[in-house]
Amino acid sequence: MSNDVNDWHQEGQLFVWRYPNARRGWAGWHFTGDPEGCRSIRNLLDRMHGGDTCHRTIKLSPVTEAILSVPNYQFRTEGRFEKLRLEYSPDFPDLLLEPADGALVMTVGMHRLRALTAAFAEVEIGLGDFGIPTSSSHKVPAWMFWWMPSINYNHGRRL
Numbered sequence: 249m250s251n252d253v254n255d256w257h258q259e260g261q262l263f264v265w266r267y268p269n270a271r272r273g274w275a276g277w278h279f280t281g282d283p284e285g286c287r288s289i290r291n292l293l294d295r296m297h298g299g300d301t302c303h304r305t306i307k308l309s310p311v312t313e314a315i316l317s318v319p320n321y322q323f324r325t326e327g328r329f330e331k332l333r334l335e336y337s338p339d340f341p342d343l344l345l346e347p348a349d350g351a352l353v354m355t356v357g358m359h360r361l362r363a364l365t366a367a368f369a370e371v372e373i374g375l376g377d378f379g380i381p382t383s384s385s386h387k388v389p390a391w392m393f394w395w396m397p398s399i400n401y402n403h404g405r406r407l
Contacts, residue, residue, distance in 0.1 A: 252295040252299075253292070253295045253296055253302045253304060256291065256292045256295055256304060258285075258288050258292075258306055258307060259284045259285065259287070259288040260281060260282045260283065260284025260285030260286070260287065261281055261282045261284075261285045261309040262280075262285045262286075262289060262306060262307075262308055262309060262332070263279065263280050263281060263309050263310075263315050264277060264278070264308055264311075264329060264332060264345075264352060265277070265311045265315075265316075265325040265326070266278060266325065266326050266327075267321060267324075267325065267326060268322075268324065268325070268326040270321075270322075272389075274319075274321050274322075274392075276379070276382070276389030276390050276391050276392060277389075277392070278319065278391070278392045278393075278394060279367070279368075279371070279391060279392070279393050280318070280371060280376065280393065280394040280395065280396050281368065281372075281396065282396050283372045283396075285309075286368040286369070287368075287372055289306065289334075289368050290365050290368045290369055290372070292304055292306075292334065293334075293336075293356075293361060293364060293365045293368075296334075296336035296356075296361070297358070297365075298338075298358075299338075301335075301336060301337050301338065302336050303333055303334060303335040303336065304333075304334050305331050305332070305333050305334070305351075306331065306332040306333075306334055307330065307331060308329050308330055308331060308332050308352070310328065311325050311328075314397045315394075315396075315397065317397060318376065318394045318395060318396075318397055319377075319392070319394055327347060329347065329350070329351060329352045330350070330351065331350075331351040331352070332352045332353075332354055333348075333351055333352070333353045333354070334354050335353060335355045335356070336356055336357070336361075337356075337357050338357055338358045339357055339358070340355050340356065340357030341357060341359050341360075341383075341384070342355075342359075342360060342382055342383040342384075342388075343355070343356055343360045343364060343380075343382035343383070343391065344382070345391070360380075360382070363380045363381075364380065366380075367380050367391075367393045368393075370393065371393050371394070371395060371396070374395050374396075375393075375395060376393055376394040376395035377392075377393075377394060377395075378392070378393055379391060379392045379393070380393070
């Protein structure tokens with residue numbers, strides 16, 4: 249693991265959830281974070297980019313009703329995850345997120361790293377309600393990204 253990845257320290261908050269028994273368009277994983285959290289995970293992904301296989305563990309914040317009010321789909325989530333192990337494997341072709349031992353394990357490779365980084369950059373500035381493909385297969389659900397409630401983006405106006 250490179251020193252750059254080892255030297256990274258998390259800032260801000262990140263939230264990850266999925267809905268139980270979700271309809272087709274809601275079946276994938278959902279993400280949001282405050283601007284500091286999005287900037288922090290982007291920084292980690294940038295440090296991982298171009299390096300060898302490595303990982304870091306990220307603390308996840310509890311998903312609240314306020315967070316769930318943004319997509320306004322359901323007000324309950326499937327599971328409660330406190331940690332996310334982010335694994336970078338350069339040759340891995342997809343984005344993968346799976347529960348394991350009470351945590352989430354995300355695997356990302358070079359091919360989808362930029363799309364994931366760009367998604368967090370958009371949430372950082374107040375954008376949301378969009379998805380990114382996780383695989384070349386159209387049968388795999390996209391990951392959805394949402395803006396944070398109660399954040400004063402651009403003097404009270406979301407961009």
